[in-house]
Amino acid sequence: MSIIPAPVARQPWGMLFPLLTLVAFGAAVLFSAAGGSWDPFASSHVIRFGVFLGMAIVMTMFPRELVQFAAYPLYGVVLLLLIAVEAIGAMGGGSQRWLELGFMRLQPSEIMKPVVVLALAKFYATLPPGMIGGWRSLVPAAVMVAIPMALVLMQPDLGTALAIAFGGTVVVFLAGVPMRWFAIGAVGAAIAAPLAFFFGLKEYQQRRVTTFLDPENDPLGSGYHITQSKIAIGSGGISGKGFNNGSQSHLNYLPEPHTDFVFATMAEEWGLIGGFVVIGIFLLILRWGVGVARKSQDRFARLMAMGMVATIFFYIAINLAMVMGMAPVVGIPLPFMSHGGSSMLTNMICIGTLMMINRWNREAPRSGLSR
Structure with a gap:
């Protein structure tokens, strides 16, 4: 008989141990970002x-x-809730994204990321297989993604809108919708992109795109964030400057060292080695999530699991590309390391969903895949 209680032993420790390590490492980085204090970032x-x-x-x-x-x-x-944000939402940083609930400040657009994956997984799980090649497999799904995207863009929050689109697109693709629809969508997006840039984006959002293309053009203005991020990452070298010794964050050169640019804060102090450790842990978590999806016994669980993995992956990929100057600054935090309640809630909903599907897989009969 094992001395470890069964409920504890059944937990997916192959994912939980790396996750706990990542959160603890994130807390250490946030401790440093606050100048060697647990408050206000690391403790919360x-x-x-x-x-x-x-x-x-x-x-x-x-x-x-x-x-x-x-x-x-x-x-x-x-x-x-997204409609309520437009009506009574709280303002912050020039955007209207939050609902004040008294005990917390809720950002509904963050919750929509996993929820749209859930809704699309239900839609395709109940769609007759013979309809998957027609327009009736695409139009309802496109509407389910487009409505929250439009509401989020009105806040405005381009990064979150793109995250909703990415998670939804992954589910639609894996559901087996014909590639011709994606080709048509890609052509439409290429045509619409210039129009969206000039007529749909706010002026500060346009500056983010032009800064991404040429950050050195205005290093003390619109290019300041990404320039300082590159300096912080590059100055860390192989092994970094040492814990709590980062000059870019401690001297306030690096903006948002505890949220969007937490990876740059980490890289300055822990160097290339620290960066590889963080990326390696993320790969372990994502690999586990893909494994859960592959073992799922039905279409609903498979699509939902892969959609949750895609949502976490989007956070990771865009944040890392952003802090290294390979993507525009769109305000996407780094999962499990950045300080922020809404992003932590979203990513833990994704993790909880994957843990739930993992239990379904463990309890399911091994008689073959259904549907």
Whole structure:
């Protein structure tokens, strides 16, 4: 008989141990970003993770039937919250993205990322296989993605809108929608991109794109963020300057060292080695998520699992590309390391969903895949 209780032994420690390591490392970086203090970043980071990890463990208990039944109602509720943001949302940094609930400040657009994946997985799981090649497999899904995207763009929040689009597109692609629709969409996007740039983006968003193309053109203005980020990452060298010895963050040269540019803060102090460790841990977590999807016994679980993996991947890829100057600055935090409650909530919903599907897989009969 094992001395480890069965509920503990059943947890996916191949993912949880790397995740706990990453969160602890993130707390150390946030400790340094605050000048060697647990407050205000590191302590709240750890507390939030603990609370949301408890939420994720509770999520593992949900049965498949309940989750599938709740998909559309949850989508509708979050859509109403996005509409409420437009009506009574709180302002911050020139954007209207939050709802003040008293005990917390909620950003509904963050919750929409996993919820749109859930709703699309339900849609394709219940769609007759013979309809997957026609327009009826695409138009409803496109509407389900386009409506929240439009509401989020009105806030304005380009990064979150793109994240919603990415997660939704991955689910649509994996559902088996013909490639011709994606080709048509790509051509349409190429035509619409210049129009969106000149007529759809705010002036500061246009500056982000032009700064990405030529950050040295205005190094003390619009290019300041990315220039200082590159300096911080480059100055770390192979092994870094040492814990709590980062000059870029401590001397306030690096903007947002605890949120969007936390990787640059880490790289300055821990160097290339620290960067490889962080990326390696992310790869372990994503690999586990893909494994959960591959073992899933039905279309609903497979699509939902891969959509959650895609959502986490989008955060990671865009943030790392952004801080290294390979993508425009769009305000995407780094999962499990950046300080921020809404992004931690979103990513832990994704982790909780994957843990839930992992339990479904473990309890499912091994009689072959259905549908």
